[in-house]
Amino acid sequence: MAFLQALRNFFVPAAARRITVVEPAAQTEYCVAPLTPGHLNEVLYLNFRCFEDGENYNKHTFSYLxxxxxxxxxxxxxxxxxxxxxxxxxxxxxxxxxxxxIGVAPEHRRRGLAERMLAELDRSLIERGITSIVLEVRVGNTAAQSLYRTCGFLITQQISQYYNDGEDGYLMVKALADEMEPNDISRLYEPA
Ligand SMILES: CC(C)(COP(=O)(O)OP(=O)(O)OC[C@H]1O[C@@H](n2cnc3c(N)ncnc32)[C@H](O)[C@@H]1OP(=O)(O)O)[C@@H](O)C(=O)NCCC(=O)NCCS
Structure with a gap:
């Protein structure tokens, strides 16, 4: 098992897990596009750069997703x-x-990129007739909570010790259809 884990993480240098000084990227145009199995190594690497706290997904999980x-x-x-x-x-x-x-590279943050991806998500879900979105976020992750609030999510519950290190999580929900109420959505959803 340890060998398999090492193999999965082969493409992710340990140094990529620590962010020191963040130099903003040069201004550029951005485009939202599908993320496919061909992007596996690139997304894995970016995910390690985004999540420094060890809660990031490994290659196996991304491959599954x-x-x-x-x-x-x-x-x-x-x-x-x-x-x-x-x-x-x-x-x-x-x-x-x-x-x-969800993650955005540190050097590209505060340029509305997460908001753009979430707007694209709304469009795709509405097209498929999906009426609600849920997520969990660490109580200490105020940046992400602020993003989600900006994008129309509401906190409906605090989930005790949701994360591996014992930190609580918030369940946040968003209704994409008028007939859905945030509290109904959170009743329908069982956090994993
Ligand atoms: C959370 C994250 C995805 C935000 O990405 P981003 O592209 O920088 O976010 P946006 O530029 O689209 O932000 C949109 C709005 O969200 C809020 N927001 C985003 N980052 C914020 C921060 N660090 N502090 C306060 N508000 C923030 C602001 O209202 C912002 O609008 P503004 O810049 O006009 O004030 C990014 O910080 C990240 O990758 N963090 C690490 C991974 C993570 O925590 N993921 C979420 C796990 S639940």
Whole structure:
């Protein structure tokens, strides 16, 4: 098992897990595009750069997400075709979309890229008749909570010790259809 884990993480140098000084990237155009299995190594590397706290997904998990028919995955890329952000969602049998991960490279942050990916997600889900989105976020991750609030999500519950290190999570929900109430959505959804 240890060998397999080492093999999975082969393409991710340990140094990539620590962010020191962040030099903003040069201004460029960005474009939202599908994230496919061909992007596996690139998204894995970016994910390690985005999540420094060890809660990041490994190669196996991304490989699973990128190959699931009920998953929707996007990237946002620069004009030079460099991946600047990613977003993955799983749609459950209850037709609730669950954001499993979202990240933007530190040097591309605060340029509205996460907001653009979430807007593209809304459009794609509405086209598929999906009426609600849920996600979990660490109580200490105020940056992400602020993003989600900006994009129309509301906190409906605090989930005790949701994360491996014992930190609580918030369940945040967003209704894409007028008839859905945030509290109804959170009742329909069972956090994993
Ligand atoms: C959270 C994250 C995805 C935001 O990406 P981003 O592209 O920088 O976000 P945006 O530029 O689209 O931000 C849109 C709005 O969200 C809010 N926001 C985003 N980052 C914020 C921050 N660090 N502090 C406060 N508000 C923030 C702001 O309202 C912002 O609008 P503004 O810049 O006009 O004020 C990014 O910081 C990240 O990758 N973090 C590490 C991974 C992570 O925590 N993912 C979420 C796990 S639940």
């Amino acid at each position: 990128l190959s699931q028919p009920n998953a929707l995955c996007f990237q946002i890329a620069t004009a030079e075709n460099e991946m600047a952000g990613f977003l993955c969602v799983l749609v459950g049998d209850n037709r609730i979309a669950h954001i499993t991960t």
